[in-house]
Amino acid sequence: MGGPTRYRRLLLAVVLAVTGVATGVAGQAGADERIVGGSRASIADHSYMVYLATVDGFQYCGGSLVAEDKVITAAHCVAGERPADITVVAGREDKQSETGLISPVASLWVHPDFTDVRDGADVAVLTLREPLPYRPIERAGADDAALYEAGKPGLILGWGRTTAGGEPSRFLLGAEVPLVADADCANSYSTFKAESMICAGLPEGGVDSCQGDSGGPLVVEGVLVGITSWGEGCALAGKPGVYTRLMAYAAVLDEQV
Known part of the structure; x- marks a missing residue:
């Protein structure tokens, strides 16, 4: 993070995508490491959990499946992006595995009032090209x-x-x-x-x-x-x-x- 305000998006993803660094860098964290005080979670228990990735496969944000073809995420994750530049990965607990499904994004909606995370309206909806066979969250x-x-x-x-x-x-x-x-x-x-x-x-x-x-x-x-x-x-x-x-x-x- 660093700096007075932490944007929870992993900005390094943009650098890696531009420079062509291998996406495996994201997978170097070991299984025993923690999410700042947390622990391993099962994707089977949280089937709605997805991640956003660049076209090169680098994970930089998360999201929640709320309908078979709709993902809710933060506006600052996708504002200014094109749908073609984003993929949604579902059903994958280990980023180095090939389990789950990868879906292209057909369209994206960013709350029209969003300008900065500190001003609110940090919400966006992605519409997927194909429905996903995972249970959404209410x-x-x-x-x-x-x-x-x-x-x-x-x-x-x-x-x-x-x-x-x-x-x-x-x-x-x-x-x-x-x-x-x-x-x-x-x-x-x-x-x-x-x-x-x-x-x-x-x-x-x-x-x-x-x-x-x-x-x-x-x-x-x-x-x-x-x-x-x-x-x-x-x-x-x-x-x-x-x-x-x-x-x-x-x-x-x-x-x-």
Whole structure:
């Protein structure tokens, strides 16, 4: 990560795609490494979990299958990109394996209000060329405020870095983090907007999403409630992860999904 604001997209992917560095670099993280306090997660248990890759196969963001041909991810993962430049990989726990399916993207929708992660509206929908045979996840609706109560355990998933500035993970990793009260998150971040964002993390830090996990899910009680978006550092005390509050965009997503 580094810098005052962490964008959870793995920006290195762009460099590697341009320079032609082999995509195997992303798979050098060992099986015993952790997603900043997390552990290995089974793709069979989270069949909705997908990752976004360059045409060269380099994973740089995550996403959630919410219909057989629709993926929800972060706007900052795809804003300014062409559908032809993005592939979606599903059913693959180990990035070095050839399991699962790879789907081209037919079209993409980025929330029209998105300009910067700190301003909100960090949500996008990818429409796939072919439906995927994996179970989608239910997403939070406009009446699901109870899922956002402070203290509720949230599940985060991804193939991102296991430490700030470290290597991305070869395997799908997961961790549990409690939702943070809006007032506490506002104390951590002056740009936090409760109407469009939700925070999750431990006060002492130690468990968090990190760079490369952008667009991935925040799940509460089996429901997709958030999208990995931004923060400061990785797993720092007093600096929880910030996620797009999916409930706030329920109406517009109903139109897109």
